[in-house]
Amino acid sequence: MIIGIFGNIGSGKSTVAKYIANNYNFSYLNLDEVAKVVMSNNIDLQYDLFKLKQDGIDVLDNNNEIDHEKMTEVIFTSQKKNKKVSQVIWKYLKKEVNQVLKILSEANVNVVVEGACLPSIGIKSIDVQLYLANPEIDSFLYSNKWKRKIAKEKNKTLKEINKVISIQNNYNLHQRIDYVLENDPLTMNVEVLNNKVNEFMKLIIK
């Protein structure tokens, strides 16, 4: 079985996915981590990113390697530029994830895969897609208390966090959701969250 978890930055995806991996014998796959590997050694991806310079999007350094600072600036500030760069990266990310999932499923290994943009990457083999809803993060009506904590943890500004949330909200509109797990960190501690995960797992594992 493959469980996919998506939700905005800092919504609690890793917390939930690691709990499932550790308590239900699932392998854990984090799209941010896979993306790092894909971006670190792929000449075709580098060339595709180089071509984006024609559109005024520059994420490469003088050696045409990915420049983390430039990438952060593009991903966290502009919806339009984010989309162009993401589409290029996600093509390669999808290929890699599909390969890994194929090998694991052939070996009968259960997998929990998580990523903020998981549904947009288009991985068809996911059996159950869970949306992690975190009102402190998803909605702009709430206080900035939690977002400030996440910003600090990730060494980002509150402005960058807000921008990436609005970009991710756009990506995640109208995506397939099989189950919504609400995680409000100001009213629920991790133990309460884990109990909700147990309820979800009871439903999907027969």
Ligand SMILES: CC(C)(COP(=O)(O)OP(=O)(O)OC[C@H]1O[C@@H](n2cnc3c(N)ncnc32)[C@H](O)[C@@H]1O)[C@@H](O)C(=O)NCCC(=O)NCCS
């Ligand atoms: C923008 C980068 C340099 C920021 O790195 P950094 O270590 O500072 O932050 P981190 O990777 O933890 O990302 C922070 C949050 O932004 C999200 N995020 C990352 N890339 C994107 C993207 N293209 N679009 C929307 N959200 C994104 C992450 O999923 C996470 O929720 C890095 O995330 C990156 O290279 N992203 C491009 C690859 C990608 O699309 N990965 C996401 C797979 S879901």
Ligand SMILES: Nc1ncnc2c1ncn2[C@@H]1O[C@H](COP(=O)(O)OP(=O)(O)OP(=O)(O)O)[C@@H](O)[C@H]1O
């Ligand atoms: N219910 C909760 N109670 C207390 N802390 C929580 C709760 N849920 C998540 N957290 C904390 O919030 C932070 C963000 O959670 P986590 O890293 O799981 O989010 P994420 O969705 O994986 O983030 P990213 O998109 O950046 O990968 C972590 O410090 C985590 O321990």
